[in-house]
Amino acid sequence: MRECQDETVKDMLPELAADRLSPADAARVTAHVDACPACAAELAVVRAAHAAFTAPAVDIARIVAALPMPPAKVIEFAPHMRKRRFTSWRIAATIATIAVSGVSIGVLQGVLRDNKPPAVKRVVLKTSDAAEASGLTVGGSLNDLSEKEMQTLLDKLDELDAVPSAEPQPAVSGMRAAAGVQ
Amino acid sequence: MTGVRPVRKGVSPEPDGTGSEEAIDRELIARWLAGDQRAATTLVERHAAALSRFAASMGGVTGSDVDELVQDTFVRAFNSLESFRGESSLRTWLFTIERRLMLDRRRAERRRPEKMPVAEADAASEYTALDGIVADEMQERVRVAVDQLTALQREVFTLRVTEGLSYKEIADIVGSTEGAARVHYHHAMRAVKEYLGVPHA
Numbered sequence: 001m002r003e004c005q006d007e008t009v010k011d012m013l014p015e016l017a018a019d020r021l022s023p024a025d026a027a028r029v030t031a032h033v034d035a036c037p038a039c040a041a042e043l044a045v046v047r048a049a050h051a052a053f054t055a056p057a058v059d060i061a062r063i064v065a066a067l068p069m070p071p072a073k074v075i076e077f078a079p080h081m082r083k084r085r086f087t088s089w090r091i092a093a094t095i096a097t098i099a100v101s102g103v104s105i106g107v108l109q110g111v112l113r114d115n116k117p118p119a120v121k122r123v124v125l126k127t128s129d130a131a132e133a134s135g136l137t138v139g140g141s142l143n144d145l146s147e148k149e150m151q152t153l154l155d156k157l158d159e160l161d162a163v164p165s166a167e168p169q170p171a172v173s174g175m176r177a178a179a180g181v182q
Numbered sequence: 183m184t185g186v187r188p189v190r191k192g193v194s195p196e197p198d199g200t201g202s203e204e205a206i207d208r209e210l211i212a213r214w215l216a217g218d219q220r221a222a223t224t225l226v227e228r229h230a231a232a233l234s235r236f237a238a239s240m241g242g243v244t245g246s247d248v249d250e251l252v253q254d255t256f257v258r259a260f261n262s263l264e265s266f267r268g269e270s271s272l273r274t275w276l277f278t279i280e281r282r283l284m285l286d287r288r289r290a291e292r293r294r295p296e297k298m299p300v301a302e303a304d305a306a307s308e309y310t311a312l313d314g315i316v317a318d319e320m321q322e323r324v325r326v327a328v329d330q331l332t333a334l335q336r337e338v339f340t341l342r343v344t345e346g347l348s349y350k351e352i353a354d355i356v357g358s359t360e361g362a363a364r365v366h367y368h369h370a371m372r373a374v375k376e377y378l379g380v381p382h383a
Contacts, residue, residue, distance in 0.1 A: 017343065018343075018344065018345055018346025019346070042371070044320075045378065052321035052324045053325070055232070055234040055235035056237075056238050056245070057234075058230050058233075058248065058253075059249060062249075063226050067257060068257070070214050070216070070218070071264060
């Protein structure tokens with residue numbers, strides 16, 4: 001039997017036996033094998049070896065049951081992280097609201113007492129006085145709040161049903177009215 | 183036909199590999215990592231038979247040992263599936279893991295001399311008898327011929343003829359070079375043919 005010189009075809013014989021060739025390549029190799037006794041003999045050996053080593057049956061269900069669980073994806077924040085994050089924002093929003101309310105009350109009281117519109121500049125200067133007049137301690141930072149005040153503030157924040165979608169704006173209507181602006 | 187490069191079924195003509203066997207595996211891996219446990223079943227179903235065949239063809243691994251070896255291979259693979267970078271195909275990676283497990287077990291067996299009297303060729307015969315396989319004469323002779331190869335030749339030959347893996351894939355599995363894998367295969371094929379009395383192609 002003459003030895004085949006076509007190394008490319010010889011290299012593709014195992015892939016033909018394992019059905020890993022494209023249909024076009026499989027057809028070309030098969031045509032060559034039909035005309036080449038040497039490659040036909042080698043393909044017979046390859047096919048015999050392919051058939052000789054059958055796959056013993058394995059228990060798929062048992063294997064799957066032994067596999068680890070998929071890695072968990074952390075979608076939500078941990079509870080303490082979540083509360084901390086939103087509490088800080090709420091504290092800031094509430095302090096701003098209280099400050100503006102205090103200003104508004106102070107301005108209105110001034111208007112009622114003097115019956116004359118205060119200048120906008122005066123409103124700004126009266127902020128801290130108005131806050132004190134409202135009976136609330138509004139400092140420059142959260143450090144000025146006592147433990148009890150802070151807890152009360154946090155409790156009220158937790159009772160809020162809706163969270164504003166944006167930072168609260170100053171209630172300018174009172175100021176505009178007080179300033180006589182239409 | 184000289185010079186015509188084969189197009190393998192497992193390799194997609196698409197540049198991104200879309201639709202290839204490897205792409206299907208990647209998709210299934212992504213689904214499992216996202217929490218879809220059914221993807222694990224599909225992955226096991228796709229590759230269990232090849233791993234089982236490879237284990238049985240190596241000799242010394244019999245009956246329930248094959249089942250256990252395949253299971254251990256999948257468990258190890260899934261434990262590090264997040265780190266699988268896809269530089270090789272999933273099947274090649276699985277073969278690499280399974281081969282390492284087999285080598286570890288052989289080393290462990292060598293440390294237990296009372297388990298060693300069973301020669302590899304005898305183990306293969308035992309497997310055949312235990313499983314009641316009545317192979318035809320040609321297949322039985324091929325098994326005997328393959329048993330007489332060196333361990334490395336047997337691995338290369340088996341991966342080539344039973345799975346149709348490329349020399350590159352085989353080299354990745356056995357930790358060799360593509361050229362060395364080709365040489366091992368040709369030497370193995372020559373030895374098997376000589377045993378069977380088949381002229382060289």
